[in-house]
Amino acid sequence: MVPFDFAYYRPQSIAEATALFAALERDGKRPLYYGGGTEIITLSRLNLVRTAAVIDIKSIPECRSLDVDNGSLVLGAALSLGELEEANPFPLLTKAAREVADRTARNQITLGGNICGQIFYRETALPLFVAEADVIIAGPYGIRQCRFLDLFHQQLQLGRGEFVVQFKVDRATATLPHFHRKRRKQGEVGYPLVTIAALKKDGTVRVALSGICPFPFRSADVEAHLNDRNRPVGERIQAAVDAFPRPILHDIEGSADYRLFVAAQLLEDMLRELGDGETV
């Protein structure tokens, strides 16, 4: 239940959306783009989000794209995780999506919302990191396309009035051998202790993690250690874990030390499954 009032808008195009945002911003309404709405509604109830206007992007056709274009998969930011799961254009993303929240919630949670909201796990960003996806962003200055990882520093760096329209993933990359595992404190539903998404391209693993830090990450240092064939696997993993960004989360889901213990084992599982050429 939202304990304050806001106006609800549903533009039919990108241009309409950005124009609306600009006008509402000028009027002091502090507008928010609205995807599934689950976070806006639940955080509003706790007064952690406050706005006088929401702009629902689910009627913008480009945001709902599920397509192939010039060898790229086009994934609209307003597609729900449930829809992505059912269509399964990108298996690693499907595996990541199906561990978020629960099935019914995923009928609402959108790809863009999971990545751009306040909750910091952003687990669907992990497959997009390792697939080297591009992100298409609309804003007051028009539309731009960038490498997703370049624009992501703990969070997607969006300017005021910008919103994510789509992600683009190279089709061939989307079918590469991959690995996904999510370990929770206990049980099958809930926030992650550690989530790992990985894929293997040209004999090299690419890894992204969530749950370790208060942001998802893909780290060149971590990958360099994991792919260092000159060292035994145990050492590679230890070096990779040491190279994790800090701070390591230490909270109600679990301690920092335990997270690192779990992460090391999941990395071991990943290297074994993606076929490292060396017996683990």
Added chain:
Amino acid sequence: MAVGKSIIRKEAWDKVAGRAKYTNDFKKEQGMLHAALVTSPYAHARILSLDARRALAAPGVRAVVTGEGLPLTGEDMRDRPPIAFDKVRYYGEVVAVVVADTLVQAEQAARLVRVAYEPLPAVGSPREALKEGAPLLHEHLDRYEKNKTTYPEPGTNVAHRTKIRKGNIEQGFAESDVIVETSVSFAPSDHIAMETRCATAEIWPDGMIHISASSQSPFMIKKLLHTYFGEETGKVIVHTPLVGGAYGGKAPVQLELLAYLASKAVGGRKVSVWNNRECDMVTSPVHIGLEATVKIGATKEGLFKAMEILFLFDGGAYSDKAIDVSRAAAVDCTGPYRVDHVWCDSLCVYTNRPYATPFRSFGHCEQAFAVERAIDELARTLQLDPWDVRRKNAIRPGHTTPTQVRLTKSNVGNISACLDRLRELMRWDEWQRVEVDAYTVRAKGISSGWKTSTIDTDASSGVILTFNSDGSVNVISGVVEIGTGTKTVLAQIVAERLKMDVDCVHVKMDIDTQTTPEHWKTVASRGTFMAGRAALAAADDAIRQLKDIAACVLRASPDDLEVGFGRVFLRDDPAIFLPIKDIAYGYKFPNGNAIGGQVIGRGHYILRHLTPLDPETGAGKPGPEWGVCAEGVEIEFNRRDYTYRIVKAYAVIDAGKVLNPKAALGQAMGAMSMGLSFASREGFLFDNEQRVLNPQLRTYRPIRFGEHPEYIVEFVETPQIDAPYGARGIGEHGLIGMPAALANALSLAAGVPLNELPLVPELIWRTQEGDSYGSV
């Protein structure tokens, strides 16, 4: 006819059609006001000032109620202000109630109430609270009004101490070959019923106070409004409809007091107080925590000689019903075993945590966790089979309980038979621990359990039966339908006694305390027992009245008549009969003369021979009978990553007599699930200032569909002579042994003693790897 059959519950179709109404479902009348609670962000603080002016000026706000001048409340000892006044003692404690036209307005205004606090050091666990120099929560512990059987220790954080002194503990240890000491602990947790608590209150010009409440204790609400606020009980009418789960959490009276105070503050207008999930978990009372040490002295064959038990219950900031829980655990402290020498101190300790209230099994799953872990450790020390140790010590008729009640075949179930059957069902002899592969271990763990109720010695239950013109019957009982199916079982009992089709026995589901006879509280697995006896008495009363009328008409002695199959008939010649529908409202002769009148069956039952406990020895009779159970789990443990799954869960419960098989199974399995959920993943997490970190279902996560084991449940039937058709209470027993059984199985699998709850993989990892790793 009906008893022993799996009769579908009377309200089943209302529930699956979504038409069943719970307290917050009733139509919100025009003009009904809504309350929002202002709660404390500190676990221990002085309230320096409270400024409600901005809130009062906010749109729609009609009143802000604060704690000034309010009487202290509490069922055994009055230590709790319904709204905090000079001090807050737990995170989430109510400091003000804002009343407004709409819920949104009340919530918005609640944020405008300015409270200035001076934080005080907060005390977190019972052991911390008992340390020399620990902050004192209740400086005036010596001045609180209390009942005769409550023994606080002023100058400390001890709200109450129950002593059990049976036999001679020194002698017991002297006769022991080994003495094994085990300590266990778990933090407070929550009932998390799916329906959060809700209460409305309205005071009419004629002085009648109308309360509606999602409560297990509608009749207690009347009494407490009198005790605390001086209202006449005859002027309080409580309406309780179907309740969406309770498990003991809706037995205390808390929100109802706020609704009453809110209504008073707005001239008697109707006010609704409805808990959001966060308030329901933290502000309203919780499931008690525990730190315990159990010392068992035994011969080398495993015969128990002595048990010395220390229960330090984390009752939280106020004692309310926590004292009773700590007492109940003491009453049955040893578990269902013969122990001649018992020394138990059970303390209800104040801490700066949300205050505790009964949780399903009322101190017994807590007691069982401590003692059954200790028994397994003893068995391991002696290198004896844990089942053998339990079996050879199993309590029997002729033995005495910790409170020195002599047991008979009637007042105690057959724990030996339960253990014997459990052994078979679990295939205990085939294996107990098996290494399936390099990482996977399967293990079994068991626990016994028992429970008597510890309720007021004059607790009673009443039932009224009325008839309809078609000969069908209405059963009116003060038992609340919280999901146990008891009201349907009452219909079965009445149908059986009246020898009629259970479909013609209608049940009034809702409680209206003005017209529904009182049932003390819907707790303690005593609904079927007490209300069932009352229902039988009411049925017999109705039968007498029917026979009296029929005797006139049929010109026969009532002694020669029988009632059944919709008729009153001559035993010697059933062809001579009258249909009940023709006499339930009296009988009209052909010439117009009428005799008799409405048949109204009345029945009541009061528990017999109950006594309080002796303050020094604990001797006394707290309850009518002991239900027993033997339970176990089979788990699969991954030694590499410390994760596990619960594969099977077993329970053999002595039900006395199973009145409704599918309903009984449902209750047993539901209780087992709750016990496994509690043990494997539930518990509040506190920061260093005793603030609750996980007051949401997002972060306090019970078992979900798909995580459930296979349940194998059987019943043994040793009738309890006083009970309707011999039935013992069983609503709670499934829960009692689950936490201990799970801990026993995991301890065996992991090879380390696991004595803390919840049993999450990190705990097992930390215990195995050594305590060098920090937790939160």
Added chain:
Amino acid sequence: MEETTKRELVLHVNGEQRSIVTRQAETLLFVLRDGLGLTGAKPGCLNGDCGACTVLVDGTPIKSCMMLAIETVGKEITTIEGLDDAPIQHAFVRHFAFQCGYCTPGFIMNAHALIERHPGADQATIQEWLESNICRCTSYQEIEAAVKEALAAKKAKTDS
């Protein structure tokens, strides 16, 4: 520019057109319960965690506590009150798949959608869908039996 005042919404609920004046920020759950008197969907957490508020929007299970009523204009909303003698309701009754009944409407709506959409659902799919709802009274064993029975019946019907 529109003001943040209440709006009149026309919603399609259980095959009927229902008109309601409500805040734009109001959730579907509150509009159904307080506005339209359909109290079958329940508030359990208002946080999307428990599933007691589950209804169907265009046949898809949605947690109505996390959806704005205004979003559902033009869509078909089905609540528990809109089911009439559904096989899943019979199965729940027969299998004793509820006790207090509070989580039941949410579970039934979710299961009903599963049965309609995936009559051939395997164990993994059943688990994936139904772990969206919490039941505190039962062990889930009876719910599993009821859902599987209703799935089998639907599959048989669809196959024949």
